[in-house]
Every structure is written in structure tokens, then in C-alpha cells.
Amino acid sequence: MTPPLLEARQLVKSFPGVRALKGVNLTLDPGEVLAVIGENGAGKSTLMKILAGVQTPDSGQILIDGKPCVIGSVEDAMAHGIALIHQELNLARTLDVGANIFLGREPSRWGWMDQARIARESALILARVGLNVPPSTPLSALTIGQQQLIEIAKALSIRARVLIMDEPTSSLSVHETEALVRLIQELRSSGVSIVYISHRLGEVEAVADRVEVLRDGENAGALPRPQIRRDAMVKLMVGRELSQFYPHQPHPPGAVAMEAREIRTALYPKQSVSFSVRAGEIVGLAGLVGAGRTELLEAIFGVVPALSGAIELGDLTLRPRSPVESIAAGVALVPEDRKHHGLALEMGVRENLSLANLHRDQRFGFRDGPRENALCDSMIAALRIKTPGPSQPVQFLSGGNQQKVVIGKWLATDPRVLLLDEPTRGIDIGAKQEIYRLMEELAGRGVAIVFASSEMEEILGMSDRVLVMHEGRITGELPRQHLSEESIMGLATGGSSAPLSSQ
Ligand SMILES: Nc1ncnc2c1ncn2[C@@H]1O[C@H](COP(=O)(O)OP(=O)(O)OP(=O)(O)O)[C@@H](O)[C@H]1O
Ligand SMILES: [Mg+2]
Structure with missing residues (x-):
């Protein structure tokens, strides 16, 4: 029998006060897509950082092609063909695409950077990941999804045999996610092995050949392809079944708690948005990436002052200029980019x-x-x-x-109006349900909630009413009884009905 391409045996890693890995085993075969899932803090990223040489284990063994080896640094891992794409992208924003692909190992000719070779080789690799931009494109001109592809291109350029992706889709649009799933399937058929970490179990079902579940720093079980189903994954992750995933119950709406009037933001200065939300109501804000949802919520909260418009909260009219004012008026915003603003x-x-x-x-x-x-x-x-x-x-x-x-x-x-921007991004399934319960409880106590989400399921599951945005304006409003994936996608793409391909 051929040994696995990569094997980890009894890996242990402690941090002060935390035993992140308590003896974890993992195997990866050539051309296999292995999904590693588990609750927040289960040890997934720590395990991957060890395999990629970012961290060293306290004890345990790593074998490549059946031979024990020491991965003491990122360079060691790269020499063995292992590349990690981090949860937070690691690219140089001031450089162009080609320079990023070859960063740190620029080919040179007689001491000069070989620009022609960089251009030639990056064009080939970009074609392989399906990104149709010239290598001279500045990185800042790319979407997050495209930058992700650059990271993959970079890994391919070192001839990675093992590509580890830590939550690659958490900031991608629906289309970018679909494209990434296709790319993963292509890479697999060309013999690259992939380790895929995600909290989105639908994606895991779509891509994985096998699922390995971690719980509290230990192996909690594995699922071969025929057994990869959402309920089985949840049970292994959480240790119990989750019943009634969306606890939503419509509450009798109270008085209007907040009215946003003619809000214009710098992203779409020609459009303005008006809407209101009642006490005890949960309003979903749907739309594609770039529709202007984040900018709208930021303007309401005063993080970035609106170009014009006002917020009415009962008797109080506010032109939000700073979050301090908004907090005092009982408004709170849980931002999307929590790392930087939160x-x-x-x-x-x-x-x-x-x-x-x-x-x-x-x-x-x-x-x-x-x-x-x-x-x-x-x-x-x-x-x-x-x-x-x-x-x-x-x-x-x-x-x-x-x-x-x-x-x-x-x-x-203790807000009266709670604005949430992608509240469950990156959050495990058990904790997601806790957050839904909290939203429910707050609405039951009369808090008015507006939440922006790219997860269709959660928009459908948790909203009393949905506002759909497209290019900076509200293209439609759907009461709960008219909610469907098709009706939302139709409005999100600007009115024409274009149902999401079902995966
Ligand atoms: N540098 C560090 N110092 C101290 N504790 C750490 C460090 N890195 C990770 N931990 C702890 O180790 C445990 C495992 O963390 P890890 O990041 O591997 O979890 P994860 O499974 O990737 O979770 P998530 O889904 O939230 O990303 C956590 O309890 C975390 O707090
Ligand atoms: Mg992690």
C-alpha cells in the first residue's frame, strides 16, 4: 500500500492556558480534497499552521510520503510542496499581480529581476486559476475573491502538492465561491491535494472527498464521501443534534423605532436610501457584494458620515457624524470587518x-x-x-x-436599534444558533434589528421583512410570506429574475 502523501501523528500544541491540540492525527492522500471542520477554537488553524511550518508542535510527528520529517519553517514546508493560504490574505498591496506571485523568490538574470520571465510565467499561472488580468495589474484593483486566486496562483507557482485553505470563502461573493469550487475540482484532478477549512457545510458537501472533524483539540470523527451530510457533520462537531436551526418567531411589531431618510453614501452618491424599522422587528438586508449594504449601515451609525440624509429615532433627529452620538441615542453596529474596526x-x-x-x-x-x-x-x-x-x-x-x-x-x-453586518461570518454552527437566539430574544424585548447578510439561508430563516439592495439603492422589499431565494436574487441583480444555480 502506498503511504499517505501527508500524515500527522499525535500532534500536541499548547499555548499559555490553552491546550490547542491534544494529540491530533491526520492523513491526506494524493489528489484528495479533505475538509477539516469543527467549532470555533477546535484547533483547525493551529493544526494547519503546524503543517505549513508557521508554528512548531510541542510533540508529535509529521510524515511526508511515509518518511518522518521536520517542518521547522515556512520555507521547509514550501520545499516539501506544502502551501497555506491564511484566513487573512498575506499579499503586498502596493505591488502588482506578477510581483506578488513571485514575491520573495524573484527570478533574476545577471543580478537583475527577470521581468520578462515574471510576466511570462505569471500569465500561464493566472490562466490556470482562471483569472483573466495582466500580471501588471495593481493588486488594489482586484476584488477579495481575485486576490484569493492570486494566493492560489502563488502556491501553484512553487509547485505545491498540498494546498491548505483556511476559510477561503468567508469574504467571497456567490459567483466567486462557485468559481473557487470549480478550481478546487480542477486542481484535484491534476493531482494536487487540498485541505479545506470552512464553516459553510453546504460547500463542504460540494467539494470534500472526506471530512475530518476536530473538537476541543482532538479528533472527533471522520466521514467518508457517502456519509458527508449536514446532520452527520453537525453531530460530530457539536456533539449533539441541533434541532430547529432558525428559532425565528414573528413578533407583533411595535412603533417605528428608526427611520432612515434619504441616506446617500460616497460609494453611490447619486442614489439615496430610505427605510424604517419597527421595535421588535428583524429586517434582513440582502444584496450582492458591492451593493452598498455595509456603507449604508456605516452611514447610519456615523462611522463614515453620510453625504446627506438623517435618522429619526422617536423624537430625535440625528445626522450621524460619530458613533459616540449614535451609541448615546441607542444605536449599535456590529461591523463586518471585525478585525479592524471591532x-x-x-x-x-x-x-x-x-x-x-x-x-x-x-x-x-x-x-x-x-x-x-x-x-x-x-x-x-x-x-x-x-x-x-x-x-x-x-x-x-x-x-x-x-x-x-x-x-x-x-x-x-443595550441598544434600541441593533445593526448587524454579516453577524455570523466565520462563526461555527452551534454559535450561529446562539446568535440567532440572541437576535430573537432582543427582538422579543422590543429591540429593532437590521442585519445585512450574504447567506441566503439566514436571510430567509431570520427576517420578518427583507430589503434588497442593488448598486446603492433598495430595489425591493419583501414581507416574510413572499420570501424566496428567487425573489431575492431577482431584486439583488437589479430586478431581472436570475435564480441562483442550485448546488
Ligand atoms: N498564539 C496563540 N496564543 C494563545 N492561544 C492561542 C494561540 N493560537 C490559538 N490559540 C488558542 O488555541 C485554540 C485553538 O485555536 P484555533 O485558531 O486553532 O481554532 P480554530 O479551530 O481555527 O477556530 P476558528 O473556527 O474560530 O478559526 C483556541 O482556544 C485559541 O484561543
Ligand atoms: Mg481558524
């Missing part, structure tokens, strides 16, 4: 949770320590934030747990 990475979980709330927790000018602590601890429990303790710096939490901290921070401000 967290103080070097500060602790508890401090981050209370950041947005400081102005309220003051007694005679002092911070109300005990109350703050109690609130934070209840958030950690409610959102099931996995941390060794409340003072752990958030930079050491797993990606999904960092996101939960941002959500908790804004929930702690």
Missing part, C-alpha cells in the same frame, strides 16, 4: 466587551468594576466565547471567538 487586539476579553459601554458603567466618575465584570462574564457564557479566562488578550483567541467578542461588546450597550 477589537483592541492586545487588550483582554473583558476589557473589549466593556469598551463600547464605558460611558454607562461609571459611578461618581469611576468604572463600576463589579457590574462590568458580571456583565462580561454573562456575555462570555451567553455567546460561549472560548477563552482560558476573561483577561486573555483577544489576539490569542481563534478567529470565530474574536468575532463573538465584538458582537458581545455591542450587545452590552
